[in-house]
Amino acid sequence: MFDGIQRRVVSLWFPRLASDRVLRQRPIEGPFALTLKQKNANRIYCLNTAATQQGLYKGMPYADARAFCPNLQSQMAQPEQDQRFLQRLRRWATRYCPWVGLEGADGLVMDVTGSAHLFGGEAAMLTDIRMRLMRAGISAQIGLADTRGAAWALAHYGEGVAPSGEALAALTALPVAALRIEDNISITLQRLGLRSIGDLAGAARGPLTRRFGPSLLLRLDQALGTQPEEISPHAEPPHYAARMTLPEPIGLLSDVMAGVERLLVQLCAKLKTHEVGARGLCITLRRVDQERQQVDLRLARPLRDPQRILPLFERGLGEIDAGFGIDQLRLEATQVEALSVQQISHVADGGKDKLDDLISRLGTRIGLENIQRFLPADSHIPERSFITAPTAYSEPASGWSTPQPRPICLFAPEPIAGHGSQPPKRFRWRRIPFTTGRATGPERIMPEWWLEDDNWRSGMRDYWRVETTQGRRLWLFYTPQNPGWFVQGEFA
Known part of the structure; x- marks a missing residue:
């Protein structure tokens, strides 16, 4: 919370993240579902609105889903691709505020304190978020409140805005499951007659703590703002690339190699800082006519030594058509791996390094997989x-x-x-x-x-x-x- 400013948090929930990702690339009319093998059975992993309207639901056996809906179209789910897509959405959301974190596998949390006025107020900002996601073909439910817990509850169960300082009033009618508690605790509370957050807030705290432990009331206090809950923004992964724009075009191989050497020194210094080595490199050369050519290099071992990498580029760069000249060079490490710390010794043993360099040279001609x-x-x-x-x-x-x-x-x-x-x-x-x-x-x-x-x-x-x-x-x-x-x- 900033001094004198009430904290405001936005929760974005994407209930059909996986299916939306697939359908954006290949639209399909009618019921559609993604399947995944779970508990020794092929089950529904994510489905679109048309499939939901047919009575299908997440976790349903795929064989039963086909029996209920014969015209169901499906394909295998790719959870790792869904997470990459969620990361791209997180980067997109930083246009509204710098503090954006992940909320589970299908949501985002944003600390918009002090930034809503840049978009004309909270209502205008939420409208802009919703319209942009809708145009992108992504369904989302949005909640806005003073706390992360209250915003999550509204996004998942109420989809609304809790006015500043009125979290309890906005959450009173929501079910106790909106407090992000375990399913067995939620079922037990309902059996005890505590079905809503309002019922739970008015109950005696001592018996609840003895019965369920401190976690239940901690979730309630976090939602109401009496206990703090931080929002940790997701750190951007390091980007390993270096670029050089030349004042005059060049065309000789020796000049290009000299430019690549300078870029390698910069790139390898960054690799050294993060204790990683490059396994794949790509040099992009822009000609004065805006035509771009690329030279890819795959290494037998992760490296960050400019003097060992530079000669491996010579064959590929020698085949480049410089045209009327090259005015920009861009070097990027397309694949990096952790490089273990090596003991410094006065005894030089470069036999293994020479073998790795030989494998890299041969791999550029016949492919690393063929050695x-x-x-x-x-x-x-x-x-x-x-x-x-x-x-x-x-x-x-x-x-x-x-x-x-x-x-x-x-x-x-x-x-x-x-x-x-x-x-x-x-x-x-x-x-x-x-x-x-x-x-x-x-x-x-x-x-x-x-x-x-x-x-x-x-x-x-x-x-x-x-x-x-x-x-x-x-x-x-x-x-x-x-x-x-x-x-x-x-x-x-």
């Missing part, structure tokens, strides 16, 4: 004992734990002629005759019964390491249930 490494997997089946993962988005394993050596080359089993449980003395593989010089084994591997794999339906396998007199070191196995010999790998 992969092998990682161990928790399985004793040879084909399932490893996985492949992009090198840029994984760390090498500290060590492979295998009971017996494994061949460096593994392929699908290839049958060979042989009899008995001992490796054949002579056999032909890939049209080449071989003679067994030494055999080591067997190593028995049982199938993983919980997985369906046609290659292991023959049962267990006995693996042998066979050194041939021709110099080849092969990995053979024998299947006792269905007698047969196969080659599956070759050692280096």
